[in-house]
Amino acid sequence: MSSSLAPSDPDTTATITYPLPISHIANHYYIYNIHHITHLRRYHNIPGVLIGSLPQAPQQNFFLGLPIQLLHEEARLLVETDICYIVDDAKEHRQGLKSLREEERARYMEGLREQGREVSRAVVRRQEGNMREALRGMSEEKRAMILRKREEARLRAAMAVAQVNKENEMEEEDDDDDTLFPSYSRGAPSSPQSQSQHARPSTPTPFTTTTTITPTAHHHITPTTTSPLLLPAPSTPTIPTPPQTLPTISPPAYALYKHLHMHSYFLSPGLRFGCQYMAYPGDLLRFHSHFLCRGYGWEEEIELLDLVGGGRLGTGVKKGFLIGGEEEREGGGDGGERGEGEMRTFCIEWGGM
Secondary structure, eight states: OOOEEOSOOOOOOOOEEEEEEEEETTTEEEEEHHHHHHHHHHHHOOOOEEEEEEBBTOOOOOEEEEEEEHHHHHHHHHHHHHHHHEEHHHHHHHHHHHHHHHHHHHHHHHHHHHHHHHHHHHHHHHHHHHHHHHHTSSSSHHHHHHHHHHHHHHHHHHHHHHHHHHHHHHGGGOOOOOSOOOTTTTOOOHHHHHHHTTTOOOOOOOOOOOOOOOOTOOOOOOOSHHHHSSSOOOOSSSSOOGGGSSSOHHHHHHHHHHHHHHHTTTEOOOOOSSSSSSESSTTTTTTOEEEEEEETTTTTTOOOHHHHHHHHHHHHHOOEEEEEEEEEOOSSSSOEEEEEEEEEEEEOTTTTT
């Protein structure tokens, strides 16, 4: 299946071409392209979960951004309906780097290094301003002692950087890494033991606000992008995704998920309320969830306490507790297999609350 659809919004110029890529990383499924995310949410009722955070505030969870992480059920449904396909992210990364021209790689890496140097300059300028404020009310003797220690530390860092640069030049001749970014061991400062072996200056250098950033003394920048980083982009598969590479799911839960999705419900993870899914009658930004959903096998026994607890919880939060299962019917095969039947759902509410 290969088709294209241009969104109807006049301010959107991106053209969506099916199937769309889903990145498979460590048994999780992600989508990075903002146009793909918007299209899937608008036309296919796939909200996903935003998981991107800022490096400066990695523990906050109120203002998350790209990428979105898909439920296994969401990823499997998109693949089965030929809307998306699975991309082995690590494999495509290695193959993309092998085909990337050396000048493109060097230009990209130099851009990242320049951003890192600019960040380092801003950090140093802020530190210098704080230092001037701190030294303003000190005595001459104490100020000279602080400046001497600061200059010693600066010289030790410069020597360490020079040593690392020398080692890197020796390693570049036989460098055959297939990764875009250098390892953390490369460019890292030497150990405190090696730094202490350098000679200390006898007299301090006068305090100055001029700052020089050496090529390796910069912050490491983590690039964030919604467009393919590597050229060419992952190729669209010409054959269907093999069953063994499809996302693993629980058959009873997946049957309920497909049933509700077919009836235009938006579904999100239900861990917050102790269920499998939360069902919304429309987009999550416009509606509250109506049901707490849980799928069961047709012959599976259901604990009475689960029904009571689910019904009480759902009624307490003004939602219905919805359970469902796929009816098993005798198949037409010679072996008497049981085929897929009608999906039956029931809504439980706790009276008197």
